[in-house]
Amino acid sequence: MEYIFYSSALIGLSYLIYKLFLAKETFYHLNRWILLGLIFLSFTLPFITVPEHLSFRTIFVKESIADTSPQLQTTESILPDTSTVISPDVTSSSPTLSTDSTGPSSLDWKNLILYIYLLGVFVFAVHFIIQLGVLLYRIIKNPIVEFDEYKIIETDKSHAPYSFWNRIFMNPSQYNPDTYLQILKHEQMHIKGKHSLDMLLVELLVMFQWFNPFAWWYRKAIDNNLEYLTDDGMLTHGEDKESYQMNLLRVSTPNMPTGLATNYNQSFLKKRILMMNSKKSTAKSGWKYLIILPILTLTVLSFNPIKHIDTTISEHEGTISNNDESVNTSITNSDFTKGAWDAEVGGGKLCVMFRSSAPLQKSFWSNTRCYEPSLFAKFPKGTKQKMNVTNDVGTMTFIGEFDGKIGDGKYIFEANPAFTNALEKYNLTVEKNDLVLSFLTEFDTNYLAYLEKENISITQENFEDIIRKSLPLDKLKMYQKELTNLGYNAYTIDEICKLNLFDVDLSYINFINKLNTSRASLKEITKAKIHNVTPNYIDIFKNQGYSKISIKEARDLKIHKVTPEFINSFKNIGYSNITLEEAKKLKIHNVTADLIKAYKKAGQKNISLKEAMKLKIHDITPALVKGTNGHSSSSTNHSGKTKSKTEQNPSELIAAFEKLGYKNIDLNEAIALKTHNVTPEFVKKFNAIGYKNIPLKKVIALKVHDITTEMPAEYAKIGYKDLSIEDLLSLKIHDVTPQYITVFKKTKFGDLPLKRIISFKIHDITPEFLKLFEEMGFKNITADQAHGLKIHDVTPEFITSLQKEDPNVSLDQAIKIKMVF
Secondary structure, three states: OHHHHHHHHHHHHHHHHHHHHHOOOOOHHHHHHHHHHHHHHHHHHHHOOEOOOOOOOHHHHHHOOEOOOOOOOEOOOOOOOOOOOOOOOOEOOEOOOOOOOOOHHHHHHHHHHHHHHHHHHHHHHHHHHHHHHHHHHHHHHOOEEEEOOEEEEEOOOOOOOEEEOOEEEEOHHHOOHHHHHHHHHHHHHHHHOOHHHHHHHHHHHHHHOOOOHHHHHHHHHHHHHHHHHHHHHHHHOOOOHHHHHHHHHHHOOOOOOOOOOEEOOOOOHHHHHHHHHOOOOOHHHHHHHHOHHHHHHHHHHHHOOEOOEEEEEOOOOOOOOOEEEEEOOOOOOOOOOEEEEEEEEEOOEEEEEEEOOOOOOOOOOEEEEEEOHHHHOOOOOOOOEEEEEEEOOEEEEEEEEEOOOEEEEEEEEEEOHHHHHHHHOOOOOOOHHHHHHHHHHOOOHHHHHHHHHOOOOOOHHHHHHHHHOOOOHHHHHHHHHHHHHOOOOOOOHHHHHHHHHOOOOHHHHHHHHHHHOOOOOHHHHHHHHHOOOOHHHHHHHHOOOOOOOOHHHHHHHHHOOOOHHHHHHHHOOOOOOOOHHHHHHHHHOOOOHHHHHHHHHOOOOOOOHHHHHHHHHOOOOHHHHOOOOOOOOOOOOOOOOOOOOOOOOHHHHHHHHHOOOOOOOOHHHHHHHHHOOOOHHHHHHHHHOOOOOOOHHHHHHHHHOOOOOHHHHHHHOOOOOOOOHHHHHHHHHOOOOHHHHHHHHOOOOOOOOHHHHHHHHHOOOOHHHHHHHHOOOOOOOOHHHHHHHHHOOOOHHHHHHHHOOOOOOOHHHHHHHHHHO
C-alpha cells in the first residue's frame, strides 16, 4: 500500500507541475510527452533507493538508530542483577525501525483497506472492458466507409464525432459537406498522432488510482492537451481559424462519446478557442520545463528509501563497550521476534549480531551488540543447543552452537503478557517488534516505576523514542544529573534520546557551550555532533587565525567541506583577510584559487572575491573576461582577442558600448548587460527613432521589461507622440496598452493626461466602478473624486449608510469622512 500511496502522491505532484507551469504553454507536442513521461516516472521512481550520503532522510534515519543495553539473565538459573553478569556491561544498539502494526486489529484494518482498493480496481477494470465492448459493438453494428487508411463508422445517433485507433465514429447526416470534411481531417490528425494510446494509458491510470482525484484531473489534462495539439495541427496545415472555430461551435453537442476515444467536441470548447487565439510560447518559457527535473530529484531524495546505512555508535560510560551496527532500512515487513544470531569473542567482549534469517531478502536487517563474555558462559557445548535469557519484558531463546569463541544459530523472543498489561496502565501500547526493543533497551517495570517516582509522564511518542532510540534507565539518570548541573532545567525525553543516540557526553556539551560563549540549546549541540564538529576541527581553524567561530559557522564549514587547505589556497594568492563566511560562499559557488588566478591572467588583476563570485554565478569564464584591461575598475590596459559571433567577452561588449558614448563602464555593469542580453544593436534601434543618450540603467530596464522600438509608434497612432523613456517604462510596467487607452478615451475622462490615465490603471478605476456611483445619482464625477473613491475604499454601501444620516451627502464629504474614520 505504501507504493500505491507514494505513486499517487507523485501523480498529484506531476499534475500540479503541469497545471502551474505548463498548461498555458503552446508547446503541445512537448506537453504530451511530458504528461506521458510523468506517468511513467510516477510509477517507477518509488523503486529507486537513494544512497545514504545523498538522501535528505539520512538525518532522520540516524536519529532512529537505537543504542540499547538490556539487562539479561539466563533462565537456567535466573541470575541476579549484578555487574558480574551483563546488565551494566552490555553495549547495544538497535536497527532503524519502521515497525508494522502486527496485532490482529491492525492487520484486519490494513486488509480491509487493501480489499476496498482491489474492489475498486475490479469495478473500474470491468468498466474499462465495457467501454471497449461498446466500441466493438458500434463497429460491428454500424456501416463502415473506408477512407484512405481510415475507416468511418457511420452511426445514426446524435453525438459528437470521435475516433479510436484508425476508426472515426460520426453521424454524417448531422453536418454539411464542408463541416463533414473538416471533421474527418480533425479526427485523422488524432489517428496519425496515435492519440488512442494516450487515452488507453490514462484509462489504466484511473483504473489503478480510482481513489486519487489527481488521477482524474490528470486524465482530463491529457485529453485537453490532445485537443489543443490537434487544433494547432489543423491551423498549421492551412485551415482558416475563424471557419474552423465556427465549425467547432456547429458540431458542439452534449452527448459525449466513451472515455477511451478522442473526440471532436468537449465541454472546454471556450478554452480551446482561447488557446488557438493565444500568443505562441517562446524559448523563454523553457525554464518551466527544466524545473521538472529538480522538483522530482528533490522528491526522490526526500522520500525514497535509503539504500544502506552503516552507523557506529560508541559508549564510554562505565564498562560499556564500543560496537558497530549495520542496518538495512527496508524492514517494514520484518519480524524482530525471530531470526538468526552470530557471535564472536574479541577484545574482551562477546559481540552478537542479531539479524533476519534471510540476508538476501529486501527486508533484511541486522543489529550487533557487545556484552561481557559471561553471557554465553553457560551455553551448552555441542550442536543445536539451547540457552534462555530473561528479563521483565520477555525471554530470548538462543538455539545453535557456541565453542567459547565463535558461534551461530537461531533465536526466538517470547514476550511477557504481564509487561504489556503494565504498559496499558500508563496508556502505552506496544507492537511485538517494539517489545523486542523494550527488552533490549531494558525498558521494564523498574523503568516505569522510576518515571512514576520522578513525576515524569511520558506520551506514546516519548515511549517510542526511548525504545527506538534506545535510552536505558542508567543513561536517563546520568543525563538528568549532568544536564541539571549544567543549568538545563527544561528539556524533553526526545532531546535526551538524541543526545544518547549520537553519544553526546558532558565534555562535548561543555565544548560547544564554550565555543558558543553561552549555553547552547540541546538541539544545536546535537546538530553539531551529527556534523562531527569536534574540538580538533575547531582548533585547526583557530590555528589559522580564526579565534572567534560560532557553532553555526563551524557546522556550515563542515557541511560545505571548507578546509584550512581551501582557505590557505586563497591566502597564498593575496587574499590574506578572507573571512569564514567568504570561504563558505566561495565553496558553495565552486570558486577556486585556480579560477581566480585565471581571471587575473585574463586581465582582472585586482579582482575581489565578491567580483569573482559574481562572474562565476553569471557563468562568465576567464576566456570571456580576457582582454578587459581599461574597461573595469579592477583592470589595466586593453588587449582583447577576436571572439566568435556567438560569444562576446566583457571587453568587446564594453568597447562596443563606449562607441555609443557610454564611458567608464565597470565590470558589474558589464555583467548586467550580459545577464539581460543587452546589445549595442538594441540601443542603436532606439537611437534611430529619436531616443538619444539613454542612461545605461534605463537601457537595461527597457530590455528587462521587453520594450521594443515598435511601441512608441503604437501609441503615436492614438495621439501620444514624443513619449519619454520613463513614459514607455511606466506604460509597460502598469500594462497600459493602446487598446486600454482607446477604450478609456470613450469615457468622460478621455481627455486626461497620460500620467492620469496610468494612475487610473494603477488603482483599477474602471467604467464599471464609476457606474456604481452614477447609478446612485452622482453624474458629474471628477477625476480627483474617482481617485479619492478608489484610494480610500469608498463603496456605494458606505455612501448609502451616510445617506441615512444626511440624504444630501456629497462624494467629497464621503471621501473626507472615510479618510478620518
